[in-house]
Amino acid sequence: xxxxxxxxxxxxxxxSQIVDWINQVNPDILCLQETKVMDDSFPVExxxxxGYSVEMYGQKSYNGVAILSKIKVENVKKGxxxxxxxxxxxxxxxxxxxxxxxxINGIKIINVYVPNGxxxxxxxxxxxxxxxxxxxxxxxxxxxKGALICxxxxxxxxxxxxxxxxxxxxxxxxxASEIERNALNNVLKERLIDSFRxxxxxxxxxxxxxxxxxxxxLNKGWRIDHIYISKxxxxxxKSCVIDSSPRENLRPSDHAPVMIDLNLNEINEDFFExxxxxxxx
Numbered sequence: 001x002x003x004x005x006x007x008x009x010x011x012x013x014x015x016s017q018i019v020d021w022i023n024q025v026n027p028d029i030l031c032l033q034e035t036k037v038m039d040d041s042f043p044v045e046x047x048x049x050x051g052y053s054v055e056m057y058g059q060k061s062y063n064g065v066a067i068l069s070k071i072k073v074e075n076v077k078k079g080x081x082x083x084x085x086x087x088x089x090x091x092x093x094x095x096x097x098x099x100x101x102x103x104i105n106g107i108k109i110i111n112v113y114v115p116n117g118x119x120x121x122x123x124x125x126x127x128x129x130x131x132x133x134x135x136x137x138x139x140x141x142x143x144x145k146g147a148l149i150c151x152x153x154x155x156x157x158x159x160x161x162x163x164x165x166x167x168x169x170x171x172x173x174x175x176a177s178e179i180e181r182n183a184l185n186n187v188l189k190e191r192l193i194d195s196f197r198x199x200x201x202x203x204x205x206x207x208x209x210x211x212x213x214x215x216x217x218l219n220k221g222w223r224i225d226h227i228y229i230s231k232x233x234x235x236x237x238k239s240c241v242i243d244s245s246p247r248e249n250l251r252p253s254d255h256a257p258v259m260i261d262l263n264l265n266e267i268n269e270d271f272f273e274x275x276x277x278x279x280x281x
Contacts, residue, residue, distance in 0.1 A: 001071075002027040004259035005111070005152040005227060006246075007208075011035040011066070012043060017249050019046055025243070027259060028070050029104060031111035033154045034253075035064030042066065057100040065100045065111050065153070075103040080138045093131065099138075105264055107233075108142055112153035117174050125174070128156070132183040139187060150262075151192060152227040154208075154255060157184045159194065162203040163223035175224060192228035195240040195260045207242050208255045216247055225258050236263045 004027040008014045011032065022030065035042065035058050042056045051070050057078040058064035067073065078100050079093065101110040112135065117128035142149055157180045161167035170176045196205070206221025215221065227240060238261040247256050 001029070001105070001262050001264040002259055003029045003031075003109070003150060003152070003227070003262065004257050005031045005033070005154075005225060006257040007033040007113070007154040007225060007253060007255035009034045009036075009253040009255065011037055011064070012041075013251065014253055015043055015046065017246060017252065019050070021243075021246055021257065022047075022050055025257075025259070029109060030068040031109065031152055032066045032068070033064070033111070033113035033255075035066050036061055037064060055100060055102060057097045059095075059097045063097045063113055065098060065113050067100055067102055067109060067111055069102075069104055069109075071105050073102045073104055075101075077101045080134050093134065098131070099135070106148060107262075107264070108147040108149045110139075110142075110149065110151045112151065112155070114153065114155045114157065116156045117180070119174055120172075120177055120179070129179060129183050132180075132187055136183075136187045136189070139189070139191075143191060147230075148233060149192060149230045150227065150233070150260075151187075151229075152225075152258070154225050155184065156224055157181060158222050158224055159184060159226070163206075165206065165220045165222070175222065188228060191231065193231055193234055195227045195229055195237060196223070196242070196258070198234065198237060199240055205242055206244070206256075207258055209247060211254050225255055227258055227260050229260070229262075233262065237261070238263060 008018055037058050038060050039056050039058050042058060044054045047054050047068050052068040053073055054068055055073060055076050056066040098113045115128040115131050118124040156175055158164045158176050164170055164176060205223055207223050207225035209216040209221040240260045242256055242258050244256045246252055
């Protein structure tokens with residue numbers, strides 16, 4: 001089963017590019033970020049014609065996330081729904097649509113668009129760290145339920161210096177600070193693993209290139225778009241690929257799609273044979 005994530009930087013601006021890419025790759029599940037459109041204006045029909053159901057959580061001009069799936073979607077949640085710690089500060093995050101989750105064929109799909117944070121001395125940075133801490137609490141709740149998790153999206157964090165084209169230049173700065181990396185590690189808590197790093201240990205692989213200064217042409221990128229999976233899924237993972245080809249389009253998104261291939265049939269057969277692993281889908 002192919003599962004992909006892509007920050008499209010406006011669903012309406014990039015619609016034809018997304019449709020073309022889907023026709024080439026045919027993912028079973030596609031998670032989108034920065035859709036930048038209200039739910040009632042989301043272009044659902046082109047995706048339904050391709051066989052996808054569409055679940056979205058959007059706002060005008062900013063943010064926005066969506067899940068496209070050819071497989072039955074259940075238990076859709078928008079925002080940090082059901083997270084006890086988050087409920088104490090619910091008003092703080094309601095204005096920004098950055099998380100949507102659903103159960104799809106035994107997997108908890110969680111699609112996120114993590115705040116950029118702007119700079120380490122800004123209020124936006126504090127918002128980013130608080131948001132990541134709430135994501136950690138949300139994941140704690142899913143873990144308690146025994147869920148098999150696939151967490152993906154634009155994290156706006158390079159996990160290590162291997163994920164930056166010039167780590168010395170950006171050392172300690174936004175998307176590369178220890179504060180952000182520690183907050184991300186708190187989300188993962190060693191319960192989730194980086195799909196890409198199972199297959200590729202070296203630097204030089206990017207998912208985002210700044211529009212400025214010919215960053216793509218000079219291959220000056222960052223790897224900030226990730227797919228994290230529960231450790232129990234690692235043996236079922238066949239591949240993880242960053243597809244940079246859409247970045248060569250006219251008026252492209254500044255991000256590239258990332259996708260994994262999971263042997264889902266094997267997951268269902270093996271995992272659910274053990275009654276101790278049963279969880280409510």
